[in-house]
Amino acid sequence: MPTPLPPDWTDRLALDRAHVWHPFTQMKVHEADPPVPVVGGEGCDLLLADGTRVLDGISSWWTCLHGHCHPRLMGALERQSGQLDHVMFAGFTHEPAVELVIRLRRRLPANLTRAFFSDNGSTAVEVALKMAFQAQLQRGEPGRTRFGALRHGYHGDTLGAVGVGELENYLTGLFRPLLLACERVEVPEDPRRELEGDATGWPERLEAARAALRAFFAEHGERLAAFIAEPLLQAAGGMRMWPPELLQELRTQCDAHGVYLIADEVMTGFGRTGTFLACEQAGVAPDLLCLSKGLTGGTLPLSMTWATEALYGLFWGEPESGRAFLHGHSYTANPLACAVACASLALFDDEPVLAQAAELSAAMADTFRILAAHPAVRQPRVLGTVGACRLVDPATGQAHPAEERFGWTLHRRALAHGLLVRPMGDCLYLLPPLSTPPDRLREAGETLLALLD
Ligand SMILES: Cc1ncc(COP(=O)(O)O)c(C=O)c1O
Structure with missing residues (x-):
């Protein structure tokens, strides 16, 4: 279970709010919803300061290949x-x-x-x-x-x-x-x-x-x-x-x-x-x-x-x-x-990195096939280790209006459930490190399905 942030993080977040300007961010959002402190990286996971372990479902902006803090690197x-x-x-x-x-x-x-x-x-x-x-x-x-x-x-x-x-x-x-x-x-x-x-x-x-x-x-x-x-x-x-x-x-x-x-x-x-x-x-x-x-x-x-x-x-x-x-x-x-x-x-x-990527690709297709059953999911697709779909409001069949900030809410809720995703507009995608075990990806799919419900 996540615990409250350690006290030193309360201070650091105050300093962050006072002086740091984050990328791609309307900073006013952080008044109510501060940036999430990350204290570690291990394999395909990030470790948050509140004790949560999250699957890095987007490879930290598409960078991480072999997992975080890989011993050889x-x-x-x-x-x-x-x-x-x-x-x-x-x-x-x-x-x-x-x-x-x-x-x-x-x-x-x-x-x-x-x-x-x-x-x-x-x-x-x-x-x-x-x-x-x-x-x-x-x-x-x-x-x-x-x-x-x-x-x-x-x-x-x-x-x-x-x-x-x-x-x-x-x-x-x-x-x-x-x-x-x-x-x-x-x-x-x-x-x-x-x-x-x-x-x-x-x-x-x-x-x-x-x-x-x-x-x-x-x-x-x-x-x-x-x-x-x-x-x-x-x-x-x-x-x-x-x-x-x-x-x-x-x-x-x-x-x-x-x-x-x-x-x-x-x-x-x-x-x-x-x-x-x-x-x-x-x-x-x-x-x-x-x-x-x-x-x-x-x-x-x-x-x-x-x-x-x-x-x-x-x-x-x-x-x-x-x-x-x-x-x-x-x-x-x-x-x-x-x-x-x-x-x-x-x-x-x-190491068989590309063979692992092929396994991940197959798991990605399984994951998006499962997600495809949800009425909010349209156009599920996969290329290599990248899976994506469009998210719509099932009531209207249209993308959620930008002011609803549906993607951001999904991103924050998924974090609390151990998954880092960050939709772009109406595009939900998964792009984890190539070394991600296929089972972890399938779990991520189940988490997303539950959250969409
Ligand atoms: C295709 C492509 N080119 C260039 C860039 C820019 O890279 P950077 O963010 O390292 O400047 C990106 C970043 O996402 C990208 O996806």
Whole structure:
């Protein structure tokens, strides 16, 4: 049974309320409903200060892969912390960074040969956008001043990344006057991912979507520096699962129109969708690849933007040529983060991580099949270890109005029942660490079913 918070937490929460500004939060909410103190992490669970153990059903914002405080990752951190904490990466290098590049390269499409480090998903995207634009300039295409992107996309919260994300939502719309020039096109959700999907007419719809992509590139292709997409799964856009055939079409169109293809696998990378990268399921190799979140197994901030040799070659020259990529961050390639990332990749080599992900995927499908019986649940779907559905008010068949804060209430109630979920709008999803035992996932499904009732 949860106990009241220990007294020192009462004081800390008062200090938090006095001075801390939390992300994605209307802070007034915390006046009545303070942030939840977390004191530990163990396997797929988080330990709350009141003694509750909760399944981390969303991998702490989609980062945690092998479970919290995994001994191999923590051991690597401890070893590296006795060796080298940090050093600037311009003009210097170190073993964890080189080892990480070598380990990762083996798992990526062969055309990606050059790795640029930064420290979060948004900056990995900023780097890709800037690289693409500068590469186009340096190959004599100064007119390519715009980007292409998918509607419902999300690529981070820095201004460049916001500019290529969906604008018609509460997160980003107000920044419109400050953003990059971006043309957007929509891809349909893939009914084959739905557990009760009706794929009638799908071949025709797929063909129409292909034609729409071709028309988009015919209209905008000559002015685009790059096209960015989250392969197969638009995560923050509502866990929209879209067809690999259209990623293939994007590759074809980018090639035909001299546009770089940026795969933002910040969320989909590292086994989340069942394969190491989601791109693999379409047999597509991008020109630029953004990785973060699971890169360190979910322990430390780190990101990478991988580029092809051809793109890299456009930056090559004498110092006075002005062709260098003049971008970097204080913590670029932090050695502690790189060492942990190496340990995380070593787990992929030494343990059946992707086989576990396949088992989790099967359990995810079972869980959402059970949830699907509830009248509030619509469009249950699964891609790899990610399961999602829409929640409606059974009385109206419509999504709950935003002011009801149904998702937030479900999130808070589920916590009290040992489960961390955080619906996005009307999208309820589960995306636990890859190491989550399938039985724990099924329990989570039962908890959700009881709460929905
Ligand atoms: C696909 C995608 N790209 C980029 C980002 C931004 O990553 P970060 O929050 O580390 O800046 C996210 C974050 O959720 C994401 O899902």
